């Protein structure tokens with residue numbers, strides 16, 4: 503292995519792990535060296551699927567010296583334990599979204615990586631969509647002027663089999679909720695990345711179609727610390743599911759993205775936003791209708807963060823913000839009162 507190439511191990515070999523393996527293998531400076539499943543049988547299957555050695559005992563897996571970075575692809579409510587083990591073994595950690603399902607578990611995870619002196623990166627691959635990068639740059643360059651309003655709409659659909667075929671999706675312990683924390687979190691992360699931190703939220707969530715513990719419908723009114731306001735709507739009950747939208751309004755103009763593509767570019771004196779290339783897809787009705795190139799960008803970033811000893815593009819603390827806002831919506835819905843942060 504060349505000095506500039508880092509070894510990856512994947513923990514959790516379900517659906518998203520395939521995306522990580524493809525992303526890692528497509529990177530010049532990364533190589534998948536081993537995977538870790540939950541049982542001996544699954545480990546055997548994973549060895550065939552991924553073409554690398556596999557294990558099901560995490561302690562043994564983490565003893566491998568050729569693993570520099572561990573990609574954690576276990577279910578959302580089980581990111582903490584593998585992350586603590588990986589950090590304690592001196593491995594850098596690249597986690598799937600959301601960071602965890604409670605603030606206490608997210609804080610333990612962040613603290614464990616800090617204590618061990620390892621990097622912690624969290625996958626929010628939509629930050630790398632070309633349309634979003636243009637939007638962010640326009641906002642940062644002041645092209646929209648003072649921000650007034652931001653809205654995120656993730657009005658999606660999932661077939662009942664999406665939940666019935668999984669032992670964790672839509673459960674409070676495994677998923678932390680459902681539509682907002684699992685699907686909506688991507689666009690909520692972008693909303694916060696553009697608008698800055700939320701000051702308060704008033705929200706309502708419901709379970710209207712699916713037989714699950716978490717919500718399949720939600721709406722919220724957000725106040726941001728910069729004085730702007732915004733809304734969030736989300737669902738997995740909204741057949742057949744529309745591409746997610748992010749709308750950002752400033753004093754001088756506005757930009758609207760649909761599935762990460764620019765569909766409105768009202769920026770005076772600039773038509774730089776159109777036409778826009780299509781990278782990444784949308785999970786509006788199919789969870790795996792995304793491609794690995796955006797994950798690849800985050801894998802490359804993580805490798806460079808380790809080599810250059812800098813923070814990854816989405817840190818644990820960044821990822822905590824979307825979790826805090828979503829949990830605030832849940833709390834507000836229960837109390838019927840706004841939640842302040």
Ligand SMILES: NC(=O)c1ccc[n+]([C@@H]2O[C@H](COP(=O)([O-])OP(=O)(O)OC[C@H]3O[C@@H](n4cnc5c(N)ncnc54)[C@H](O)[C@@H]3O)[C@@H](O)[C@H]2O)c1
Nearest residue numbers: 514515516517518519538539540575576577578598599600
């Ligand atoms: N970035 C994205 O667009 C995206 C898309 C889908 C899923 N995800 C995230 O990826 C994570 C996994 O989702 P998924 O759809 O792949 O779930 P999945 O159920 O298909 O896979 C999870 C796997 O983890 C394994 N596992 C659980 N605990 C383990 C342990 N202690 N050791 C080893 N293996 C263990 C399970 O056996 C299962 O195979 C979730 O946090 C989800 O939110 C992200």
